[in-house]
Amino acid sequence: MPRTALIVIDMLDTYAHEDAEALVPSVREAHPGIATLLRNARAGDPPVIYVNDDFGEWRSHHGEIVSTALDGRHRDLVEPVVPDVVVAADAVAHIDAGLARAALRMMRTNMSATVCPADEIAIDARRPE
Known part of the structure; x- marks a missing residue:
């Protein structure tokens, strides 16, 4: 389908x-x-x-x-x-944890993003038949 x-x-x-x-x-x-x-x-x-x-x-x-x-x-x-906009907080690669936290704050502020753990984001992974 x-x-x-x-x-x-x-x-x-x-x-x-x-x-x-x-x-x-x-x-x-x-x-x-x-x-x-x-x-x-x-x-x-x-x-x-x-x-x-x-x-x-x-x-x-x-x-x-x-x-x-x-x-x-x-x-x-x-x-x-x-x-x-939804961002998985635990799926942000970084070289500095402080920069990663700052990036997440920026996404919340500038993009009005919802930031939550990846396992709370619903993505339909089904493949077409």
């Missing part, structure tokens, strides 16, 4: 570009369906993959992309589609 993944494309948007206001009505119309897909995916096991053009700043990180989009003109369209 084929596996399903949800791919969310260009929904983390500042709506500050030239054709943003022309786009907003279409986003509002699609938004309930996207929210339903995200809710269903998060309740089940398919992976959710976010693809964003990164505002042309190809070196940005998750926290920067999310906070920039949330600070944009239409926060109400961004907030419901912000990705969940």
